[in-house]
Amino acid sequence: MTTTTNKPSTGAPGDGPDIADRSLLTGSLPRYFAPALLAGVAAVVAGLLFVSGSFGLPLFAIGTVVAYTVLITLASARVENGRKAKDRLVTTVVYTCFGLAMVPLLSLLWTVLSMGIERLDGYFLSVSMSGVTPTMDAGGVYHAIVGTIAITLFASLISIPIGLMTAIYLVEYGRGRLKKAITFFVDVMTGIPSIVAGLFVVALWMMFFGPGNTNGAAGAVALSVLMIPVVVRSSEEMLQLVPTQLREASYALGVPKWLTIVKVVLPTAIAGITTGIMLAIARVIGETAPLVLTAGSSAVAINWDLFNGQMMSLPVFIYSQVRMGDAINYERAWAAALTLILIVMLLFFVARLVSRFFAPKLGR
Amino acid sequence: MAKRIDVSGLNVYYGDFLAVEDVSMTIEPRAVTAFIGSSGCGKSTFLRTLNRMHEVAPNARVDGKVMLDDLDIYAPEVDPVAVRREIGMVFQQPNPFPTMSIYDNVIAGSKLNNQRMSKSNADDIVERALRDANLWDEVKDRLAKPGSGLSGGQQQRLCIARAVAVQPEVLLMDEPCSALDPISTLAIEDLIASLKENYTICIVTHNMQQAARVSDQTAFFNLAGTGQPGRLIEMGETNKIFTKPDKKETENYITGRFG
Numbered sequence: 001m002t003t004t005t006n007k008p009s010t011g012a013p014g015d016g017p018d019i020a021d022r023s024l025l026t027g028s029l030p031r032y033f034a035p036a037l038l039a040g041v042a043a044v045v046a047g048l049l050f051v052s053g054s055f056g057l058p059l060f061a062i063g064t065v066v067a068y069t070v071l072i073t074l075a076s077a078r079v080e081n082g083r084k085a086k087d088r089l090v091t092t093v094v095y096t097c098f099g100l101a102m103v104p105l106l107s108l109l110w111t112v113l114s115m116g117i118e119r120l121d122g123y124f125l126s127v128s129m130s131g132v133t134p135t136m137d138a139g140g141v142y143h144a145i146v147g148t149i150a151i152t153l154f155a156s157l158i159s160i161p162i163g164l165m166t167a168i169y170l171v172e173y174g175r176g177r178l179k180k181a182i183t184f185f186v187d188v189m190t191g192i193p194s195i196v197a198g199l200f201v202v203a204l205w206m207m208f209f210g211p212g213n214t215n216g217a218a219g220a221v222a223l224s225v226l227m228i229p230v231v232v233r234s235s236e237e238m239l240q241l242v243p244t245q246l247r248e249a250s251y252a253l254g255v256p257k258w259l260t261i262v263k264v265v266l267p268t269a270i271a272g273i274t275t276g277i278m279l280a281i282a283r284v285i286g287e288t289a290p291l292v293l294t295a296g297s298s299a300v301a302i303n304w305d306l307f308n309g310q311m312m313s314l315p316v317f318i319y320s321q322v323r324m325g326d327a328i329n330y331e332r333a334w335a336a337a338l339t340l341i342l343i344v345m346l347l348f349f350v351a352r353l354v355s356r357f358f359a360p361k362l363g364r
Numbered sequence: 365m366a367k368r369i370d371v372s373g374l375n376v377y378y379g380d381f382l383a384v385e386d387v388s389m390t391i392e393p394r395a396v397t398a399f400i401g402s403s404g405c406g407k408s409t410f411l412r413t414l415n416r417m418h419e420v421a422p423n424a425r426v427d428g429k430v431m432l433d434d435l436d437i438y439a440p441e442v443d444p445v446a447v448r449r450e451i452g453m454v455f456q457q458p459n460p461f462p463t464m465s466i467y468d469n470v471i472a473g474s475k476l477n478n479q480r481m482s483k484s485n486a487d488d489i490v491e492r493a494l495r496d497a498n499l500w501d502e503v504k505d506r507l508a509k510p511g512s513g514l515s516g517g518q519q520q521r522l523c524i525a526r527a528v529a530v531q532p533e534v535l536l537m538d539e540p541c542s543a544l545d546p547i548s549t550l551a552i553e554d555l556i557a558s559l560k561e562n563y564t565i566c567i568v569t570h571n572m573q574q575a576a577r578v579s580d581q582t583a584f585f586n587l588a589g590t591g592q593p594g595r596l597i598e599m600g601e602t603n604k605i606f607t608k609p610d611k612k613e614t615e616n617y618i619t620g621r622f623g
């Protein structure tokens with residue numbers, strides 16, 4: 001064994017390194033080739049479609065993407081090599097899929113925005129439907145906003161402590177059978193259809209308060225049934241990400257386990273936990289079915305009292321407006337939908353701030 | 365400060381698996397004791413029994429006696445949390461708390477235990493611990509910055525400062541330099557030499573030169589065979605172990621003719 005080379009030194013000595021060097025070289029398409037090709041293909045496809053008189057956006061998009069994918073792959077296979085051609089092909093497919101995924105999202109946002117913006121104003125946000133007959137050009141969603149906020153807040157108040165503590169139990173204390181059983185039931189809970197959660201709470205309230213006595217609190221409980229497993233799952237994952245070394249570092253300083261959890265594990269994971277909780281809230285804030293069954297679908301007045309009377313919420317408001325079916329109802333429904341989306345976005349914004357505030361700081 | 369540790373007839377288990385068998389040794393105060401031996405022979409496991417960190421692992425247990433001066437730390441009425449306050453530990457990977465500043469990392473021992481102390485008192489403790497850990501000059505202008513922003517060697521010295529800030533009697537170190545470069549390693553070795561004036565120090569190391577440089581006593585562990593528990597083969601003055609050990613096994617290991 002020598003340190004110089006392990007290549008057999010047969011043949012012309014001058015040839016060896018030269019061939020090896022050349023085999024490392026491969027042609028490459030210039031940087032501007034891909035965008036230029038795309039633009040060219042788009043222009044040609046548009047031209048062809050106009051000439052044949054059948055121009056349409058979907059047809060144009062499909063034609064361009066297909067033609068571009070074929071051409072870039074062929075060009076790459078010809079100029080570059082097989083691996084790069086595959087790379088170009090897969091890259092194009094991935095970008096196309098991303099584009100496809102964005103289509104419904106953007107189209108949804110655009111639709112809600114364009115349909116809802118007309119009616120969404122200070123008046124709409126600040127009045128209820130109290131005293132408004134279905135076809136009157138008046139009324140707003142204030143009562144539904146109140147309901148949504150009150151019910152979601154109460155649901156969070158129930159779910160976050162229960163969910164978080166369950167997650168802490170599972171990660172920090174749980175062993176053996178009980179842990180397995182809890183994990184299993186949390187999984188099962190994740191799969192409960194929301195209407196079943198609503199039905200369950202209706203039955204529960206019937207048992208304790210008699211028939212017809214459901215209220216906002218019932219809605220909140222139904223939502224917690226849906227929310228708890230989501231909180232457990234996401235918090236559990238975040239707690240598991242906290243390195244064991246940190247826990248051991250804390251134990252080694254003579255810190256008891258519970259203080260280690262409260263002051264080392266939770267602060268380290270808090271940013272992720274917050275995000276998970278926000279996702280859980282976003283998951284339930286748009287729930288309709290359980291709220292129709294519990295908090296009711298006919299309330300028109302402002303009601304802050306979770307324990308007394310029916311309570312409107314934004315999704316149920318949208319549902320009941322659409323069911324009435326007049327033009328004005330649709331306008332109200334779209335405006336309410338936009339309101340709901342704005343509330344969720346606000347929530348995510350707050351969550352970002354909160355998790356940035358809590359996140360481990362690197363440099364200041 | 366600094367107490368003697370007396371181990372007798374210690375067996376260490378993970379569930380049914382006997383990891384370390386029948387260890388008896390005396391660890392002298394104000395001295396450095398090095399544990400050497402091949403990987404997997406139970407050095408870390410044994411070290412972690414000395415401050416009751418072993419039982420943090422599921423189903424882990426111990427039988428035998430570990431005396432800290434004249435207290436058996438495995439006596440039923442002894443609180444493991446209190447034991448760990450007396451016997452500090454430094455780990456292989458530097459592990460400062462990422463949510464805390466350098467300052468807070470140093471006083472983490474009291475902070476996490478909700479102990480109140482005055483600002484000036486805390487300042488004193490932080491400065492003394494960081495000076496003890498040879499880190500003060502490097503970080504004194506950025507105490508409010510997070511500990512995770514330091515280099516690996518600085519982080520490890522920060523962890524040592526954190527361990528000495530609670531004023532333990534004994535300091536256990538599990539391969540504290542194996543993740544560090546030679547310069548940082550040297551800094552830590554100097555630090556160990558100065559800390560031994562006040563503490564009882566046990567250090568696990570894979571680096572034989574390091575053991576020879578820093579320790580007064582050396583204990584050599586080995587496995588009887590695969591699947592067999594680790595045992596203490598020989599313990600004595602570092603000089604003696606490295607020049608004329610009693611056992612053939614030790615000599616083979618020291619001279620690199622292993623197996």
Ligand SMILES: Nc1ncnc2c1ncn2[C@@H]1O[C@H](COP(=O)(O)OP(=O)(O)O)[C@@H](O)[C@H]1O
Pocket residue numbers: 378381383401402403404405406407408409410421
């Ligand atoms: N948490 C654990 N659970 C079960 N077995 C373990 C655990 N940690 C270590 N062991 C086993 O104990 C033995 C000793 O390991 P360790 O103390 O880490 O050795 P060393 O530090 O000398 O390399 C090994 O056989 C290892 O597989």
Ligand SMILES: [Mg+2]
Pocket residue numbers: 407408409538
């Ligand atoms: Mg080890």
